[in-house]
Amino acid sequence: MEHAQGPRSRVWVGIDTGKAHHWGVAVDENGTQIWSKKIANDEAAIVEGIGEALSLAQSLQWAVDIRGNSSALLLALLTAYGQKPAYVPGRTVHQMAGAYRGEAKTDARDAYVIAETSRLRRDLASIEVPAQLVADLALLTGHRSDLVADRVRMVNRLRDVLMGIFPALERAFDYSAHKGALVLLSGFQTPTALRRRGQARVEAWLRKRGVRAAGQVAATALQAADAQRFMLPGESIAAQIVADLAIQLLALDERVKTLDKQITEAFHTHPQAQIIESMPGIGAILGAEFIVAAGEMAAYADAGHLASAAGLAPVPRHSGRRTGNLHRPKRYSRRLRRVFCLSAQTSIVREGPNRDFYLKKRSQGFKHVQALIALARRRVNVLWALLRDGRLFTPAPPVIQAP
Numbered sequence: 174m175e176h177a178q179g180p181r182s183r184v185w186v187g188i189d190t191g192k193a194h195h196w197g198v199a200v201d202e203n204g205t206q207i208w209s210k211k212i213a214n215d216e217a218a219i220v221e222g223i224g225e226a227l228s229l230a231q232s233l234q235w236a237v238d239i240r241g242n243s244s245a246l247l248l249a250l251l252t253a254y255g256q257k258p259a260y261v262p263g264r265t266v267h268q269m270a271g272a273y274r275g276e277a278k279t280d281a282r283d284a285y286v287i288a289e290t291s292r293l294r295r296d297l298a299s300i301e302v303p304a305q306l307v308a309d310l311a312l313l314t315g316h317r318s319d320l321v322a323d324r325v326r327m328v329n330r331l332r333d334v335l336m337g338i339f340p341a342l343e344r345a346f347d348y349s350a351h352k353g354a355l356v357l358l359s360g361f362q363t364p365t366a367l368r369r370r371g372q373a374r375v376e377a378w379l380r381k382r383g384v385r386a387a388g389q390v391a392a393t394a395l396q397a398a399d400a401q402r403f404m405l406p407g408e409s410i411a412a413q414i415v416a417d418l419a420i421q422l423l424a425l426d427e428r429v430k431t432l433d434k435q436i437t438e439a440f441h442t443h444p445q446a447q448i449i450e451s452m453p454g455i456g457a458i459l460g461a462e463f464i465v466a467a468g469e470m471a472a473y474a475d476a477g478h479l480a481s482a483a484g485l486a487p488v489p490r491h492s493g494r495r496t497g498n499l500h501r502p503k504r505y506s507r508r509l510r511r512v513f514c515l516s517a518q519t520s521i522v523r524e525g526p527n528r529d530f531y532l533k534k535r536s537q538g539f540k541h542v543q544a545l546i547a548l549a550r551r552r553v554n555v556l557w558a559l560l561r562d563g564r565l566f567t568p569a570p571p572v573i574q575a576p
Contacts, residue, residue: 181207184230187261187288188237189280190244196280197222199229200288209281214243219250227254236261236291238283240300252302259297261287262504301469306443311465313436317458320429324422325349331358331418338411339364341397346390352426353384357394358419362412367398436461451565452556453527454520459512466509476557483509485550513549521548526568 181201189196192214199208208229212222226233235251235258237244251258270278270286291297303311328349335343339362346354360378361367367375372395379387437457440446449460473479480486484505490498520527530551534544559566 181230183232183234184208184226185234185236185288185292186226187284187286187291188235188244188247188258189284189287190237190239190247191280192243195219195222195244195247196284197226198281198284198288199226199233200285200292201230202292204289204292206285209284211280214246216246216250219247223250223254223256234259234291236287236297237300238263238266238287248300248302257299259291260300261290261297264504265290298472301472303468306439307464307468309439310436310443310461313432313439314458314462314465317429317432317436320425320432324425324429327418327422327425331415331422334411334414334418335362338362338405338408338415339397339401341400342394345393345397348422352423353379353386353390355419355422355426356382356384357390358415359423360416361394362415363404363408364398364401365404366412367394371395433458440464445560445563448559448563448565449556452516452520452552452559453523453525453566454516454518454552455512459516462508463512466506466512470557470560473557476554479557480550480553482506483513483549483553485510485513485546485553510549513552514545517545517549517552520552521545527552 184199184201184207186197186199186208189198194214195212197208197210197212198206201207208226210222210225212218233256235256237247237258238261240248240260248258266283266286269290270283273282273286273289275282331348332343335358342364346357348354348358356379357375361370361375370378372391375394376387376391379390384390440457440461443449443464445464446457446460449455449463450457455463467473467479467482470479473482477486481502482505484502484507486502487499488502490500517527517531521531522528527548531544531548534547535541539547555566
């Protein structure tokens with residue numbers, strides 16, 4: 174640990190965060206390192222480190238490189254001490270590191286680069302510790318995303334294994350959206366098993382388990398079974414794997430259903446939930462993801478700032494006589510962009526101003542993705558204005574009365 178004596182007027186502290194420990198470095202107005210310490214990721218050690226840093230100067234500017242679970246305790250304690258840390262993205266740390274002497278990469282050097290970046294730049298975003306509701310929604314929506322990703326992987330695995338023993342049945346259903354097909358696979362996986370049971374008994378077996386259109390499902394399955402009489406190698410083991418995957422998928426669907434209900438209930442307690450949900454294409458799940466991804470709306474001075482955060486505002490790339498070149502920004506919230514693009518795609522299904530705007534762009538020669546992005550950008554303006562004015566969405570624009 175390095176520690177120069179004597180309090181200063183202002184100090185910049187950079188924290189290189191980690192799972193087991195953090196590393197803090199402080200620099201003064203001249204960029205001279207005056208403090209460096211390894212801090213374990215537990216409350217007592219962090220409180221001790223914050224206390225040492227606070228004794229260095231009257232005013233401190235903190236900066237960290239990670240906004241996640243590994244830094245959650247650190248950020249919460251900094252907030253409790255009245256400190257507002259800034260966020261220095263990892264990409265920025267990597268680029269800034271090349272401006273300093275030496276090629277070594279250590280936690281202490283990264284912390285120094287973070288502190289120096291905070292000292293030199295005045296445009297870094299502050300990190301706000303989320304309120305309890307936002308923290309709850311972040312955990313719930315994050316867990317739901319993990320479960321959905323697991324489901325996609327399991328469906329792909331099920332179809333791949335089933336293709337190896339019963340390709341006709343694999344083609345017969347959309348297993349990502351057909352619950353009855355999954356119930357069928359939990360009991361019957363081979364052509365022989367289906368033919369031996371017969372259509373009537375298979376239908377009765379499905380109906381007993383609450384499958385809708387059990388007769389149609391049974392008929393489709395028996396038709397596929399009649400098309401294949403040859404037994405492929407590994408059929409018995411593959412059938413067990415298919416049945417196991419089908420059972421897991423059915424259980425996973427129930428977990429997602431329960432989680433959706435929990436997210437919906439939590440989202441509806443948000444004071445602006447009704448306004449967000451009034452936008453066509455945004456339901457409780459996407460609304461919850463918007464709250465988590467966007468954070469406090471006070472951080473966005475206008476709709477352009479919100480669009481920029483979502484990666485929907487193009488960035489110019491000019492050089493010399495070359496002007497007018499625009500490209501997608503590299504630094505934006507992928508999650509926030511997903512909310513606007515997915516809701517835009519959902520909104521064009523039904524008649525209304527969203528679909529009209531999309532069709533207008535298509536008539537102007539825009540491709541589907543281009544028209545969808547243009548609609549998403551327009552919806553940013555609308556949603557920002559609704560939240561600013563505290564009013565619900567209406568298909569017709571509000572009448573503005575003259576002063």
